[in-house]
Amino acid sequence: MLEVKNIIKQYSGHLALDGVSLQVPKGQIFGLLGPNGAGKTTLIRIINRITAPDSGEVYFDGHLSQPDDVFRIGYLPEERGLYKKMKVGEQALYLAQLKGLSAREARINLEEWFNRFDLMSWWNRRVEELSKGMQQKVQFITTVVHHPDLLIFDEPFSGFDPVNAELLKQEIQALKEQGHTVIFSTHNMASVEELCDHIALINHAQVVLSGSVHEIREQFRRNRYRVVIQDPGSAVHAEDDAYTIEKQMRDDRYIRMLVRKNPELRNSELLTLLSARYEIISFEEAVPSMNEIFIQTVSSTGKSIEK
């Protein structure tokens, strides 16, 4: 759907993007991650043709990105705003028409969305009369009203209360199911795990990690397992080089352990070794969370660049 090739963007004195390349597959949810100031918003602005890169290309749906492509993009920026004094409906119509819809189409689509979000009674009210949550909903509607092929949400969950954030997640999922491609940038790693198919992690103007969420988590497996056993009454310790116990915690009648196995050892062999000695209550692989991956990657790449 979208391919970004070797983008370089320099602002006075600092490099915002340094040879960034990305591929966003069609019909998937793509998470753009990275700490503050890493260059996410700059990249999003380039994709939206708000700013131009110093060098590099953006390919949209197979062709070099063109001015009219913005009609096929829906963009919800991080800093959101509406004309406060304007009426909600008028404003939504205006924004929809600027995205290339005819007045009639815009009205039909908007009424459908307003009904879905239960906002129809607010159509003739001024934006400033709406609560913040409602303004966010209006904003979301104006982003998706023209049925764009590509949706870009910059920090969509910031400012949403949990109920509305959940609603938003469902809508994003629904949009994906309808065949839309979604890019969203966020700090909220839990939502990444829930929603994203692919991610790219940007740090210090460079892509430091990218791929499907599944692959990345696979890649970050460290042969760690969470094991809970019944307290044997004696000290628990690693027997040999087959596995090591990195952490253990006594909890009433149980001991919770973090076990690291020798990479050559298969899971069932580890289980056999353990079960020969202890009564096993539970056993699961400790797959690193996206949060851990994020922190680990950012801090390691941060250091390497500082050198």
Add this chain to the structure above:
Amino acid sequence: MSKIGLIIKREYKFRICRKSFILLTLLMPFLFAALVFVPMWLASLGEDENQTIAVIDDTGRYASLFENTETYTFLPVEGSMAMYRERNDREIFAFLHIADDLAKNSGAAVLYSSRQVPRTLVNIIDQTLTDAVREERLQAFEVPHIDQVIRVVNSEFHVRTVKWGDEGETQESRSFEVAAVLGMLTTLLIYTFITLYGSMVMQGVMEEKTNRIIEVMVSSVKPFELMMGKIVGIGLVGLTQVCLWGILTFVLLWAAQFLGGGAELLAEAERLSANSAALAEPEIIAGIEQLLALPWAKIMVCFLFYFVGGYLLYAALFAAIGSALSHPEDSQQFMTPVLVLMIFSLYAGIYGVENPDGPLAFWASLIPFSSPMVMMMRLSFDVPFWQLLVSWVLLILSIVLAVWFSAKIYRVGILMYGKKPTLREIWRWTKKT
């Protein structure tokens, strides 16, 4: 509809529908009408009161010289000042005491009153007594036919000004006053319009920026379209307002003729002007003739051109300023140079009227930033065609340049937040491609 059309429509519709716009548009004509009628009404009020001035003339030579006016009745009385003072007669407004021959003792006339004496009354008395004393002194020389001699000597002289046209024809030069008033009016109108609507453009741009709606906007339209749409939209609002003011004021004045109070006032006005016409009939008629002789078509076309052109030029600057700022508090610093430019232009226009072909007026009417205001002032006094042409071309060129320049600043500025940029940084923005 094209995007720029949509933007213009929004700016226009949104502002036209605002309560403040409707209120101002409807109330201003009443204010204009009031400016015409209230002074007349007040003038007619003052005259209802008739004040009596008692004249105590010890010499017996001056009392009969005072002529009653609409406001003052002069009443020759007998007796002493002390007596009247004791009586404290409220019916009498003031007492004029002439104690001695004024030709010999100029301090002998004193006006007493328990209230503040109006300037007009003092002037009447001064004038009457001055004339009387002069007459007396002249008579004292005992020159035969002195009256006629004085009348002949006193005749006033007015020089006729004739201007040579380009094709050798001569024409009566236009009345200075009529042209000056018209020039002043159009200049002020353009100045007010630019200030009012130029700063509206700036506020609009800043509103979009601080609202953060700008990012959504520029993801669907080009910054240039957004800027031009705003400038044109607001300009149209201004034109609408000025047109409505013109029409409403005209309608109000016209309607006032048919209403009871209005008719009386108008009759009063006619009577007043009839009075003054009787005094200086040829001059008034000449003034009206000259007013009609002004090149109205040219003035109207130029007014429209400079009105719109001046607005576009300044609005582009205001838009650039608005885009560069993140906080309204910073606007003053960036506005000042523009405001200084405008105030200079206004003053150049006002002083230019003294000498419409002088170097100040000449240059200021060609330089684009001041030409909309100064050229309008000069226009009522013939301006050579080539100067007009140069002024127009320069204004159009500078509008194009200002819009191009501002668009560059605007494009970068609207997405810049944080500290206010230095002029050097802004300069760097314009060089980006």
